[in-house]
Structures are given as C-alpha cells and as structure tokens.
Amino acid sequence: MTAATEAAAISRVLIVGAGTMGSGIAQVIAEAGITAILCDVDPGSLERGIDAASAAWDRAVAKGRRGDEEIARFRAHLEPGTLADVAEADLVIEAIVEKLAAKSALFAELSAAARPATIFASNTSSISITALATASGRPDRFLGLHFFNPAPVLPLVEVVRGLETSDETVEDAVAFVATLGKTPVVVRDAPGFVGNRILLPMINEAIFALQEGVASREAIDEVMKLGMAHPIGPLALADLIGLDVCLDILETLQRDFGDDKYRPAGLLRTMVAARKLGRKSGEGFFVY
Ligand SMILES: NC(=O)c1ccc[n+]([C@@H]2O[C@H](COP(=O)([O-])OP(=O)(O)OC[C@H]3O[C@@H](n4cnc5c(N)ncnc54)[C@H](O)[C@@H]3O)[C@@H](O)[C@H]2O)c1
Numbered sequence: 001m002t003a004a005t006e007a008a009a010i011s012r013v014l015i016v017g018a019g020t021m022g023s024g025i026a027q028v029i030a031e032a033g034i035t036a037i038l039c040d041v042d043p044g045s046l047e048r049g050i051d052a053a054s055a056a057w058d059r060a061v062a063k064g065r066r067g068d069e070e071i072a073r074f075r076a077h078l079e080p081g082t083l084a085d086v087a088e089a090d091l092v093i094e095a096i097v098e099k100l101a102a103k104s105a106l107f108a109e110l111s112a113a114a115r116p117a118t119i120f121a122s123n124t125s126s127i128s129i130t131a132l133a134t135a136s137g138r139p140d141r142f143l144g145l146h147f148f149n150p151a152p153v154l155p156l157v158e159v160v161r162g163l164e165t166s167d168e169t170v171e172d173a174v175a176f177v178a179t180l181g182k183t184p185v186v187v188r189d190a191p192g193f194v195g196n197r198i199l200l201p202m203i204n205e206a207i208f209a210l211q212e213g214v215a216s217r218e219a220i221d222e223v224m225k226l227g228m229a230h231p232i233g234p235l236a237l238a239d240l241i242g243l244d245v246c247l248d249i250l251e252t253l254q255r256d257f258g259d260d261k262y263r264p265a266g267l268l269r270t271m272v273a274a275r276k277l278g279r280k281s282g283e284g285f286f287v288y
Contacts, residue, residue: 010119010176011035014081014089016106018049020242020280021123022095024151027053030077031152032180037081037089041096046080053078056152086114091176093145095123098248103127104135111136119169121145125196125245126252129162129189139164143173146193147182149241158193159186191256192249200249203241204265206234210285211267217285235285238268239278247272 011034015026018040026049029036040046057074060066086092092110096102107120114120120142122132133142144160157177161170170186177184187193192200206220215223221233230237238246246268253262271277271284278284 010090010172010179012037012089013091013093014039014083014085015093015095016040016083016110017095017097017123018046019095020149021147021151022093023049023052024149025093025095025123025147026078027056027074027152028147028180028182030074033073033077034179035077035079037079037085039081039083039085050078050080083110084113086110086118089114089118091119091121093121093123098125098127098245098252100127100131100252103132107132107136107142111138117141119143119172121173123147126192126200126249126256128191128256129160130164133162133164140166141169143169144189144193145173145177146195148195155181155183156195157182157184158195159184160189160193161186162189191253196249197253199237200246200253201262203234203238203246204250204262204268207238207265207268210235211265239284239286239288241278242280243268243271243277243284 013029013034014037015022016039018038022038026036026038038046038049040049057066057071061068061071092114094103094106096106103122103124111120120136120138122129122144123146124132124144125146129144133139136142139162142162143165144158146158146160148154148156159170159173159177174184174186191197209215209220210217217235221235224230224233247264250262250264254260275281276283279288282288
C-alpha cells in the first residue's frame with residue numbers, strides 16, 4: 001500500500017489536551033475534513049479549546065475569508081470527547097503538559113485501550129520521543145508530530161523519528177501532515193529536536209539580557225525585529241508560547257544534554273512562580 005492510500009485511512013484523530021496547542025491542532029484537522037475528537041482532563045479547558053476553534057471560524061466568516069457552508073463542514077468534524085474515544089481512533093496526538101511522567105502515564109493508559117494499528121504521536125516541544133515511545137508499548141508506531149504555535153497559521157510540522165519508529169509510520173505521518181496543508185520536516189529524536197534547540201536558547205538569552213538591565217523589554221524585542229527581521233520579538237514570543245512551557249523546555253534541554261548552557265534565566269523562574277505565564281494568563285513580559 002502506498003503512503004497516500006495509507007494516509008487516507010486516517011479518518012479519526014483523538015487529540016488529548018485542549019490548551020493552546022491541542023485546540024489549534026484540532027482546528028487544523030477538522031478544516032482538512034478529518035474528524036478531530038478533542039479531550040482534556042479539565043472540562044473547563046475542553047470547553048475553552050472547542051470555543052477557541054469556533055471563534056476562529058466565526059472571525060473567518062466575518063472577514064469574508066470563509067463561507068458559511070465551509071464553516072459548517074469544519075464544525076461537523078470537531079467533537080468533544082474522552083480518552084475512551086481512543087478505541088476508534090486511527091491516530092492519537094497528545095498535547096498535554098510538558099512533563100515526562102504525565103505524558104508517559106497517559107500513553108500507557110491510552111495504548112491499553114487502542115487498536116494495535118493506531119499510530120501514537122506527541123506534540124512535545126523537547127521530551128525524548130524514544131522515552132515516550134517506550135512508555136506507550138508500541139515504539140514502532142510512535143513518533144513526534146511537533147506543530148508550531150499558532151498551529152492554524154504556521155506551516156511547519158517537525159516529524160520526529162524515535163529510535164524504533166518504523167519507516168511505514170514515518171511515511172503515514174508525512175502523508176497525513178501533507179493532507180493538513182502543512183509542510184512536514186523529518187528530524188531525528190534529540191532534546192528540543194531542531195526548532196526548540198535553536199529557539200529556546202535565544203529566548204533565554206533575551207530574558208538574561210532583561211534581568212541584567214541591558215535594555216528594556218521593548219528595546220530587546222525591537223532589536224530582534226528590526227535588526228534580525230524576526231516577525232515578533234523573543235520576549236513577546238515567550239509570552240505566546242507560555243512561560244511555563246519555556247521553562248519546562250529549558251529544563252529538559254539542560255537535563256538531557258547535561259549542559260548548563262541551557263540553564264533557565266532566574267527571571268523566567270520568578271515569572272512562572274508568580275503565575276505570570278504570558279498571553280494565556282493575561283500577563284507575562286507584556287500585559288494582554
Ligand atoms: N505553547 C507552545 O507554543 C507550544 C508549541 C509546540 C508544542 N507545544 C507543546 O504542546 C504541549 C501542550 O502545550 P500547550 O501550550 O498547549 O499547553 P497548555 O497549558 O495550553 O494546555 C495543556 C492542556 O493539557 C491538559 N492536561 C494536562 N494534563 C492532562 C492529562 N493528563 N490528560 C488530559 N489533559 C491534560 C490541561 O488541562 C491543559 O488544557 C506541550 O507538550 C508543549 O511543550 C507547545
């Protein structure tokens with residue numbers, strides 16, 4: 001069977017975790033005409049996740065970018081669900097908190113209830129895909145599908161190959177990502193893969209510069225926007241990602257590389273301790 005016909009077999013996707021990423025990923029999948037079932041341990045988060053996709057579609061109609069019939073089709077492909085829906089899923093995409101223990105426990109639970117052929121994917125930013133694959137008990141049908149934030153807007157998906165991921169699983173995942181209208185880039189499993197290994201040290205350095213008083217937050221972001229042609233400054237980007245997520249990623253990079261060059265800036269820890277998490281909490285380096 002070719003990769004293209006295999007990919008056509010992915011018609012139901014369970015997305016676990018309805019936060020910033022899970023909600024955006026579910027939206028993208030529903031827009032591609034594939035059933036997206038979104039679930040979350042917190043009912044309030046699940047409702048907010050479904051509402052976020054719905055609000056994006058309302059805006060698209062209001063701006064004349066999408067028609068009513070098209071949006072009705074999208075809505076018909078997005079459903080709230082529970083972990084039990086894994087039994088009918090062809091693919092699971094996990095987008096919960098960036099903690100190895102929580103993700104490992106979830107994959108062990110899901111794998112026990114899923115069909116053997118179901119492919120498991122994590123949207124982790126930095127955690128070892130090979131470690132999560134081991135926890136799932138299906139390491140050949142496990143990989144990273146790393147969407148970028150905001151998922152409905154950014155074209156890249158890093159397809160992360162664990163030590164035991166099969167060629168067929170990678171081919172199916174690449175074809176699936178292409179059906180979403182995204183661009184898959186296949187990379188090997190290593191802490192932070194490619195994107196966050198390069199991005200997070202830059203964000204961390206911007207926070208060090210701020211805590212040392214080298215320049216104001218506005219000035220730091222202005223330098224990177226006007227001098228390096230970045231569309232958004234590193235401190236505003238940290239707010240978009242979520243400061244708790246940034247801290248989790250840096251801790252994983254420091255631990256898994258065993259290299260203190262990734263040590264998180266003290267100011268980042270302080271901000272997270274104060275629950276100033278960026279856009280999602282209303283305040284981070286900037287106020288929203
Ligand atoms: N924020 C980003 O820019 C970004 C980009 C790419 C990848 N990621 C990764 O995506 C994942 C999710 O990040 P996010 O920013 O969407 O986080 P978030 O905090 O916005 O959402 C996480 C959601 O997971 C839910 N959750 C936690 N534990 C759960 C469990 N055991 N079962 C079900 N739901 C559970 C929470 O209730 C919450 O709704 C992380 O692994 C993160 O590293 C984040």
